[in-house]
Amino acid sequence: PKLTVLTRDGDARTVDAETGLSVMENIRDNGFDELLALCGGCCSCATCHVHVDDDWINKVGPPNDDEDDLLESSDHKNENSRLSCQIEMTDDLDGLTVQIAPED
Numbered sequence: 726p727k728l729t730v731l732t733r734d735g736d737a738r739t740v741d742a743e744t745g746l747s748v749m750e751n752i753r754d755n756g757f758d759e760l761l762a763l764c765g766g767c768c769s770c771a772t773c774h775v776h777v778d779d780d781w782i783n784k785v786g787p788p789n790d791d792e793d794d795l796l797e798s799s800d801h802k803n804e805n806s807r808l809s810c811q812i813e814m815t816d817d818l819d820g821l822t823v824q825i826a827p828e829d
């Protein structure tokens with residue numbers, strides 16, 4: 726499936742994502758160094774925060790409870806906020822677009 730990632734500057738790049746990995750892992754593995762993902766995907770750092778494109782947020786769905794608690798600590802949380810390590814890439818998400826959230 727295709728995954729389009731917008732950097733903080735708004736540059737867009739589309740990559741071939743691997744299913745079974747998280748969106749965070751797909752972003753990281755494609756060399757986007759803006760996404761720190763310091764905790765490695767165990768939902769404890771919030772440095773993998775992304776804003777999911779409006780067209781995709783319903784399909785991706787809302788954050789889980791732990792994730793939502795972490796997002797609350799961000800100054801850049803909005804209604805499209807997710808932690809990208811908590812989104813599993815699937816074929817259903819082919820075309821998904823996310824923007825890396827500003828640094829807190």
Ligand code: FES
Nearest residue numbers: 764766770771810
């Ligand atoms: Fe740390 Fe997602 S990588 S919360």
